[in-house]
Amino acid sequence: MDINCDMGESYGNFKIGNDAAVFPYITSSNIACGFHGGDPVHIRKTVSMALEYGVRIGAHPGYPDLAGFGRRDMELSETEIEAMLLYQISALQGMTQSLGGSLSYVKPHGAFYNRIARDTEVAKVVFKTMDLLSPSLPLMVLAGSPAETLAREKGRPVIAEAFADRRYEGDGQLMSRKKEGAVIHQAEQAARQVVSLALHHQLTAANGTRLHIQAQSVCIHGDNPQAIEILQAIDERFATEGIQKGYGS
Amino acid sequence: MDINCDMGESYGNFKIGNDAAVFPYITSSNIACGFHGGDPVHIRKTVSMALEYGVRIGAHPGYPDLAGFGRRDMELSETEIEAMLLYQISALQGMTQSLGGSLSYVKPHGAFYNRIARDTEVAKVVFKTMDLLSPSLPLMVLAGSPAETLAREKGRPVIAEAFADRRYEGDGQLMSRKKEGAVIHQAEQAARQVVSLALHHQLTAANGTRLHIQAQSVCIHGDNPQAIEILQAIDERFATEGIQKGYGS
């Protein structure tokens, strides 16, 4: 099972997360591209760290809203979505190549990620745009979302993703961050959710519904204060259960 | 003689220059990369137009200062310069490739351009950074500047540039925009300056000094209200004198 985390979101003197502590535990890093977070200096440093730790690199483009950290939905035109994606992915791709690496995937950020998950018109624009860059570059999307279905129908590569530290609604959508309990802070509970996803492709929603979720990657949030504890708990559980970490394993 | 112009500097509803009218006259376009000007939508549209007109594309990175249009000098560390260059050039490179084109050169913008021209320590950082992206990608620099000398010594490809619509100081530096007369607004005068550069590698400074300038490209500013008139006057003079337009010609 692949373990991914949002990285490189610090901006100048404004620090987010604890990237140096998280890298040893993850197998994929979603690196900010400068719009919702991430200035060039932090992006470059984070790409270097990912290469050093042998962690896969994904571009993590977001809405152009630094003050809102890309977590407020915006009404953008098709042209605006296409251009902001090309710009951000290209920036990360070139910086990664300049350090001897290459992009393994793209994972949209925050409100943009949620919009793609539920709005297939926007998902279509995103797939079309990614084809301009590389038809073989996979998009990471919410496992079980209409966007995943659409990609599978079109034969477009995607990585289906579930969340270690977020609660789900009964319909399989992520619970909004505005609701109490949206983020899981107990390490053991998050680790159990990941093991259940890895072994049984199942997860219990906030309302008790048993969801079937086929995920290839699991996300932990780096700005969750319990991130390291959760990652350690996952490692222990994976060792006990004999689950391999890493993409495609 | 190559004729270059800064393009794609509009930002959302804020328009700069008249790109559609300028493209038919130029042979190289320096396309903004989003820091001093240029949002992703305008950048993408400008790259498309350049490809349509068969005009060479150069990345035009600037200081991270939209309010100052990259024309105020900033004290950036070596790490900051390196990262902001990698980010901006990569963004433009990827967007250009996604539309089927490729970057022909890099031309720094505004106060950053001037800093490179006079400060060889900064020029060294820029050359080192460009080597990370591509050792064969030329940097456009002020003809006769210490930066050009440094590049020639190191065997680094550069394009030596002179200005059609800017006056020079007696020492070969550009006259500061803060001084009266820094920008040439008379089309005939600008055209004469270009022809003199093309045929005699000479130019008359503001104080009357005869400067020897060996330039491979000449710049016209798109936000000069007389830009089109100047470009037309150059075309007429070039026709009369039998000078070919285009890089390397």
Added chain:
Amino acid sequence: MDINCDMGESYGNFKIGNDAAVFPYITSSNIACGFHGGDPVHIRKTVSMALEYGVRIGAHPGYPDLAGFGRRDMELSETEIEAMLLYQISALQGMTQSLGGSLSYVKPHGAFYNRIARDTEVAKVVFKTMDLLSPSLPLMVLAGSPAETLAREKGRPVIAEAFADRRYEGDGQLMSRKKEGAVIHQAEQAARQVVSLALHHQLTAANGTRLHIQAQSVCIHGDNPQAIEILQAIDERFATEGIQKGYGS
């Protein structure tokens, strides 16, 4: 009849509108506050010009979206709306006072203006916020909108506004800028619309519906290329019809 225009929206080297040419024709100026447009230097210069011409000054706060010019709707929380309003109005108020003037009203900008016009929950937050600054400072709102009704019910001062150069839908809403014909470019047609509003409190919608609109102020857009022609046509018509320009006249 009061004639208002959005002013001071230029941002550094990025120019919007033609403020110097517009000031002689208007009686109220909505001055940008730095979020959708307007940097401190342009704001200050515009306040000075308004005072010089004896034109009323209104704060013109917008969404924090320079790239979108405040014309893209954003999902902001009540706390975010309240804080961004206090910040922007305060900035303009202090700058106006430092030059010896005072604020006469507040007119929200773009997508924020439209949101207030149709969403009474947001309108309530705005009225509550303005009471923190000054209960007697009027808000300029779309004439006939639910926001106007709400303010009248609460006894809150408002200025009901109609548009000279925008077409209306049959239900009294402004036609979206995304639709063809949303902006009126013919000076005579705009002037007729204003005279009809002034004399008969009537206006013909795009679908031919005759709308009853009681407006105290009429807006002309400064980035309409025909702004000056429209303003001159209004002046001529007003002279013919004996209509006084100015607020409260």
Added chain:
Amino acid sequence: MDINCDMGESYGNFKIGNDAAVFPYITSSNIACGFHGGDPVHIRKTVSMALEYGVRIGAHPGYPDLAGFGRRDMELSETEIEAMLLYQISALQGMTQSLGGSLSYVKPHGAFYNRIARDTEVAKVVFKTMDLLSPSLPLMVLAGSPAETLAREKGRPVIAEAFADRRYEGDGQLMSRKKEGAVIHQAEQAARQVVSLALHHQLTAANGTRLHIQAQSVCIHGDNPQAIEILQAIDERFATEGIQKGYGS
């Protein structure tokens, strides 16, 4: 002795300092104005907290450089300095008044503060600008700097400030943050420096020089990880030595 701290510098999801923990210990708060840090929501919340704790409020304007946190020097024109000051101070003043408070002083931030301390031309522009807002509003400046001398000569109110957690050069300037040892992290050492300033108006520079410094306020940096320890150590020492906290005491 007045104890001041930079507050309200968080920006959206990007947190700086630990304002809630610091407020109980300080007597003056320098509240960010949105340019180097501080979004309207955090500014408003911080003003509320200052009023709640009975802590004096100062506007803390900085260079327009969020990515550089206002710590990189910028070449701004007189007009730009004047306008950015009026804008930022006005924003904070209005927000403070809307919550029932009033501004007690202005303290410039970071590289702008250092520029004022050493460049009397810039200091003159700042004093002239502040007179437009209020001739009785004091500016907080580096104790012993040419800016303090200039203000005393002109009869302009200033608050002379020293630093609890920064080392000084032998000439009385602050040691640059780029140098090792510029920031004092040992609580006891910082507390001793403050007590020495309060009782003997003296301080030992990095090179051992004994400096005479007459300060009315002492600054602790909120992003110093030892801020709370330092504030507690100061409280203990003040209790032992019988020094009163607070401005004018």
